[in-house]
Structures are given as C-alpha cells and as structure tokens.
Amino acid sequence: MDMDVANNFVEVLCRRASADSDKTAVTFLPDGEERERRLTYGEIDVHARALAVRLLTVALPGDRVLLLQAPGLEFVISFFGCLYAGVIAVAAYPPRNIRHMPRIEAILEDTQARLILTSEEARAKIGPWLGERATRFQLLCSEEVDTAGADAWRMPSLKRDTLALLQYTSGSTGAPRGVMVTHGNIMANEEMIRKAFGHHCESSVASWLPIFHDMGLIGNLLQPLYLGTSTVLMSPTSFLQKPVRWLWAISRFRARVTGAPNFAFDLCARAVTAEQKATLDLSCLEIVYSGSEPIDARALDRFAMAFGDCGLRRGMLFCCYGMAEATLLCTSGHPGAGPRYLDVDAQMLECGRYQSPGVSTQRRLTLVSCGTSVPGQDLRIVEPSSMTVLPDDVVGEIWLRGPHVTAGYWRKEAETGEIYHAKLADGDGPYLRTGDLGFLRDGELYVTGRIKDLIIVRGRNHYPQDIERTVEVCHPGIQPASCAAFALAEAGVESLALAVELRRSALKDLDAEAVVAAIRRAVIEVHELAVSAVALLKPLTLPKTSSGKIQRHRAKGDFLENTLDPVFIWRETGVCPIRTIPGPPVGAVPRGSRPGPSRRSCRR
Numbered sequence: 001m002d003m004d005v006a007n008n009f010v011e012v013l014c015r016r017a018s019a020d021s022d023k024t025a026v027t028f029l030p031d032g033e034e035r036e037r038r039l040t041y042g043e044i045d046v047h048a049r050a051l052a053v054r055l056l057t058v059a060l061p062g063d064r065v066l067l068l069q070a071p072g073l074e075f076v077i078s079f080f081g082c083l084y085a086g087v088i089a090v091a092a093y094p095p096r097n098i099r100h101m102p103r104i105e106a107i108l109e110d111t112q113a114r115l116i117l118t119s120e121e122a123r124a125k126i127g128p129w130l131g132e133r134a135t136r137f138q139l140l141c142s143e144e145v146d147t148a149g150a151d152a153w154r155m156p157s158l159k160r161d162t163l164a165l166l167q168y169t170s171g172s173t174g175a176p177r178g179v180m181v182t183h184g185n186i187m188a189n190e191e192m193i194r195k196a197f198g199h200h201c202e203s204s205v206a207s208w209l210p211i212f213h214d215m216g217l218i219g220n221l222l223q224p225l226y227l228g229t230s231t232v233l234m235s236p237t238s239f240l241q242k243p244v245r246w247l248w249a250i251s252r253f254r255a256r257v258t259g260a261p262n263f264a265f266d267l268c269a270r271a272v273t274a275e276q277k278a279t280l281d282l283s284c285l286e287i288v289y290s291g292s293e294p295i296d297a298r299a300l301d302r303f304a305m306a307f308g309d310c311g312l313r314r315g316m317l318f319c320c321y322g323m324a325e326a327t328l329l330c331t332s333g334h335p336g337a338g339p340r341y342l343d344v345d346a347q348m349l350e351c352g353r354y355q356s357p358g359v360s361t362q363r364r365l366t367l368v369s370c371g372t373s374v375p376g377q378d379l380r381i382v383e384p385s386s387m388t389v390l391p392d393d394v395v396g397e398i399w400l401r402g403p404h405v406t407a408g409y410w411r412k413e414a415e416t417g418e419i420y421h422a423k424l425a426d427g428d429g430p431y432l433r434t435g436d437l438g439f440l441r442d443g444e445l446y447v448t449g450r451i452k453d454l455i456i457v458r459g460r461n462h463y464p465q466d467i468e469r470t471v472e473v474c475h476p477g478i479q480p481a482s483c484a485a486f487a488l489a490e491a492g493v494e495s496l497a498l499a500v501e502l503r504r505s506a507l508k509d510l511d512a513e514a515v516v517a518a519i520r521r522a523v524i525e526v527h528e529l530a531v532s533a534v535a536l537l538k539p540l541t542l543p544k545t546s547s548g549k550i551q552r553h554r555a556k557g558d559f560l561e562n563t564l565d566p567v568f569i570w571r572e573t574g575v576c577p578i579r580t581i582p583g584p585p586v587g588a589v590p591r592g593s594r595p596g597p598s599r600r601s602c603r604r
Contacts, residue, residue, distance in 0.1 A: 010156070027231070029233070029245075032234040032239065044077065048080035049153035050145050051142055052153050053149045053152045054140070061156060063087045065116075066104075067079060067092065069117065071211050079217075086156030086158060088166055090168070090178070108137075111178065118141060119143065123139055165181050180410055182407055185407070193329050194226070196329060203287075204232070206255035207231065210236055218327055218329075219291075256286045258289075261292040262290065266296075269302035269307075290339075290368075295319050298469075314338045317338050320332040321445060326400055327406060341367070341368055343356065347363055349463075352394060365466060370447055381398060381438065382399045384433075387425040395437055419435075437449050437451060449464065455494070457494050462527060467485040470522050470526045471483045471522065471523065481548070484550050497532055497556070497559060498534045499535045499542055500536055500537060502515070504539045534570045535564055536567050
C-alpha cells in the first residue's frame with residue numbers, strides 16, 4: 001500500500017485495519033518479560049473510533065487533551081483516539097511523586113486543557129493531587145469506553161497543517177515548551193525515517209523508550225505502524241530495573257530495529273551477565289540506532305564488544321540526529337555501514353573548526369558522525385551572529401528547513417519567530433535554528449554540543465560533554481553517564497562547576513576528598529581547566545530528561561538554590577552549606593598536574 005497518498009495517520013490506520021485487521025500491531029510487556037498484551041490493527045481502529053466518539057461528547061475538534069497514562073496499551077488507544085477525534089493530544093507521564101507535579105501543572109496551564117485522559121490506576125493518584133482544582137477538569141479513563149459506539153465515528157476533517165499533538169520538549173536546556181506537530185509533519189517525517197533507515201514491511205521494532213516522548217512515539221510506535229509491521233514495547237522502568245529485558249525482547253520477538261540513548265548501551269555492557277548473554281540471539285537485528293547527541297563512541301564500542309558473541313554485528317550500529325522541533329529525524333547514517341568515527345584536535349575544535357590531530361596535538365577527541373541530511377531536508381551550518389553559511393570543517397549552528405519542521409511553540413509567538421523563522425544574511429529562509437552546534441565534513445554531520453551549554457572560561461570554548469566524559473572515567477566510584485558540567489559566574493568571571501552522581505557501591509566507604517581530588521586532577525590535566533566546585537550526589541538524583549539526557553541548566557539551578565541531594569560539596573572559594581574541602585589559592589596547581597590554560601591563539 002502506498003502511504004504517499006495518505007494525508008494523515010488516521011487514514012494510515014484505517015487502511016491497515018481494513019487490509020490486515022487480525023495482524024498484531026502492538027505488543028506490550030507489563031513486566032518486561034513473559035507477560036504480554038496485544039493489540040491488532042483492527043482492535044486499535046475499533047478502540048480509537050469508540051474513544052473518539054466519546055471524546056467529542058465532551059470536547060471539540062482542536063481542544064487540547066492531556067494524556068496522563070503510564071506506558072501501555074491504554075496510552076496507545078488514547079493517543080490514536082485523540083487523532084481520530086481531531087483533538088490535540090498532549091502526552092505526559094503521570095506524576096509518580098511530588099517532584100513531577102510542577103511540570104504537569106505547567107503543561108496544564110500552558111495548554112488550558114480541561115480534559116485529562118488517564119487510566120483507572122493513575123486516576124486514584126491524580127484525584128488527590130488535583131484536590132480542589134478537580135472541578136476544573138474532567139477525567140476520562142480509556143478502559144471505560146464501550147467499543148459499541150465505534151460505528152458512530154466519522155472521519156474528521158484533517159488537513160496537513162491541522163495540529164495533531166503538542167510535544168513538550170524534554171527540557172534539557174530550559175523550561176519545557178509545547179512543540180506544535182501537525183498531521184503533515186508526522187507523515188513527512190515518517191516517510192523520511194522509512195527512506196533513511198531503509199525500512200521495509202518486516203522492519204519490526206522492540207523498544208523501552210518512553211512512548212510519550214518524540215523518539216519513542218514517532219520512531220518506535222508510529223513508524224512500525226506506518227510500515228504495517230509490529231512493535232514490542234516495555235516501560236523504561238522495566239529496562240532500568242533489569243537491562244537484559246530489552247535484549248530478551250529483541251531476541252524473543254526477532255525484532256529487526258531498536259535504538260536508545262548513549263547511557264543504555266553503556267548500561268547493558270556493564271550490567272548484563274555472561275549467563276544472561278548465553279540466552280540471547282541478536283542476529284535478527286538490522287539496525288541498532290543511537291539517537292543521543294553528541295553520540296559517545298566509547299558506549300557504542302563497549303556495546304558492540306559486549307554482545308558480539310550474541311550475534312550483534314558492528315554494521316548494525318546506526319547513528320542519527322533529531323529533535324522534537326523537527327518532529328524527530330534530521331540526519332542518519334547508512335544501513336549496514338556501522339558508525340563512522342572522526343579523530344579531531346580538541347583544542348582546535350574549541351576554537352571553532354575541525355583539524356585532524358598531528359604529532360604535536362596535546363588533546364585528541366573522537367567524534368561520531370550523525371550521518372547525512374534526510375531526503376527532503378535542507379541543512380545548513382550557520383555562523384549565528386552574521387547569519388552566514390559556513391564552509392565544511394567550521395563549527396556553527398545547525399539550521400534546518402523541510403516539511404517535517406513543526407509549526408512552532410504553543411502560545412509562544414516571540415520564541416517561534418526567533419527560532420522557527422530565521423533567515424540567512426542573503427534573505428533565504430525561513431529556517432529552524434536548532435540551538436545545536438556542529439560541522440559538516442564530506443556531507444556528514446558531526447554534532448559538537450549546544451550553544452546554551454557552552455562553557456566559556458578565559459575566552460576558550462569548552463563543550464560540557466567532553467569534560468563530563470573525562471570525569472566519568474577518572475574514579476571508579478563515579479556513575480557513568482551521570483555528570484553535569486556547567487559554568488558559574490562569580491564576580492563577573494566564569495568558572496567550571498560539576499554535579500556528579502556516585503555509584504551506590506561507593507557510598508559505603510566513601511572517601512569524598514579522594515573523589516574530588518581525582519576529578520580536579522583529571523579536568524586540569526586533560527582540559528587545562530580548573531574546577532571551582534564539585535557536588536557529589538546520591539544515585540539517581542542528577543536531573544535528567546525522560547530519555548536520559550542530562551539537564552545541565554536544571555542541575556545548575558538546583559546547585560545555586562541548594563536543592564540538589566548531595567552527600568558532599570567542595571568549593572574553591574566562598575561558603576558552602578555542606579562540608580567544604582579547602583582548595584588551593586587561586587592560580588595554584590595541584591602537584592603532578594599541568595600548568596593552567598595557555599593564552600596561545602587559535603589559528604584558523
């Protein structure tokens with residue numbers, strides 16, 4: 001069936017239900033292992049029709065409906081029910097505790113939603129949280145909707161520019177914003193994904209990623225249904241509790257496609273035992289994509305080495321880059337080619353350009369290619385001040401244009417104008433300003449960081465990801481992929497601060513001073529940069545997004561407001577509310593380390 005003639009995803013599902021009604025579309029593993037629940041294409045269609053009919057008794061097309069449901073089939077039905085009704089789905093994770101409530105309250109306030117779709121289990125928690133405000137909202141459980149009403153459904157009037165959902169950004173660099181995703185955006189990006197990944201009608205998926213967020217929703221739920229194949233899902237909690245469950249699901253259901261952020265590959269390489277590996281057969285996989293940016297070459301290498309004997313081939317590893325503002329996918333590698341690495345002179349990269357390391361290079365860095373621009377997209381690397389296009393090998397801001405670029409931010413006209421309607425110095429546009437930094441080489445994109453995350457000390461640019469990688473391997477008590485580097489401004493001078501999670505096993509006999517000393521020594525040796533503050537945190541307390549990205553701006557805010565959960569804080573100067581280790585005088589260098597940052601110029 002040619003999906004090019006489908007105008008929206010509702011038409012896609014209706015056609016799938018007509019042609020393959022009894023074919024399994026979605027399988028959910030409640031415990032991540034043996035138990036399973038299934039939905040066929042026909043069942044999704046019937047449930048979505050019935051829910052749409054019920055929704056339109058209490059809402060109008062274009063109204064916002066908040067989905068507060070844990071990962072599972074109820075969420076799948078609720079999301080498609082919204083599409084079938086022509087209302088705007090707003091997906092969010094139900095609050096597990098009080099720390100999650102401010103985000104939900106902000107979304108409710110921003111969307112002005114008055115209808116909340118939830119589950120029976122979640123309703124018991126949401127009611128008390130709403131309290132006296134409950135009268136302002138109507139709570140509807142998708143399980144309670146009778147499918148007998150499905151026959152009354154009529155196809156809504158959905159144009160390509162009709163809003164389908166509000167995708168609230170993860171907030172890795174600031175407050176979450178509602179990205180306005182249209183039906184046309186979804187269809188355009190699903191076709192881009194199909195072509196870029198080389199997907200076919202047997203490209204089944206296995207995933208633990210949150211299905212209320214872009215990678216899980218657009219890539220791992222909608223893409224397989226767009227293809228007419230199937231997807232196997234489990235909750236992120238199931239994966240984090242026992243990482244091998246993800247690999248078991250791949251092996252058991254013979255999935256062809258899967259993917260995850262950096263930390264998941266590293267976690268599996270460390271946590272899956274030899275006995276568990278003996279039960280795995282990953283030879284079914286065609287694509288294992290990494291969607292973090294920048295992608296960590298070390299995590300990919302560890303994963304490939306750890307599971308090579310389980311049938312995992314290096315050519316399966318597939319690197320890509322995307323963001324919610326572009327629906328999902330922007331660039332991708334080449335199926336079967338494996339990841340492409342590029343060694344760079346780290347000091348020259350800090351000066352804004354790529355240069356291959358030479359014999360005199362003091363610091364090397366390995367970058368991973370995120371592939372080439374997807375079909376139908378215009379990608380430019382732009383100098384953000386002059387708005388001019390930069391040549392290959394020069395770092396600038398990544399700008400995008402194409403039918404997958406979303407309509408803007410909900411109720412934020414000024415930000416939409418600034419970010420979505422950018423024009424080059426010659427007037428060409430509009431482009432989406434991604435806020436990400438990178439450069440092109442031989443047509444391939446290398447992402448180096450984010451503009452907002454750049455740490456500038458004494459006129460030199462430092463990418464926080466590079467510093468975090470150094471810190472993570474400098475002491476065995478530090479938890480991998482759980483460090484945030486950010487700048488502090490004191491007396492008008494920028495300095496480096498770190499929030500670092502510890503392994504649970506390190507807490508029993510913690511020598512905090514030794515950990516801090518190792519961190520400071522490693523950073524000054526590798527980056528020629530002095531550390532001004534270090535917060536050592538309990539496990540699982542560093543602010544992260546739902547997809548595992550470090551929330552550096554939130555970590556910085558929590559550090560400044562003393563709302564982190566540290567076991568130890570060190571600061572070079574000033575008064576600290578928790579025990580302080582006295583640091584050396586300003587300008588002093590620990591014994592055995594290199595001198596401070598040089599003032600030599602960067603030659604372009």
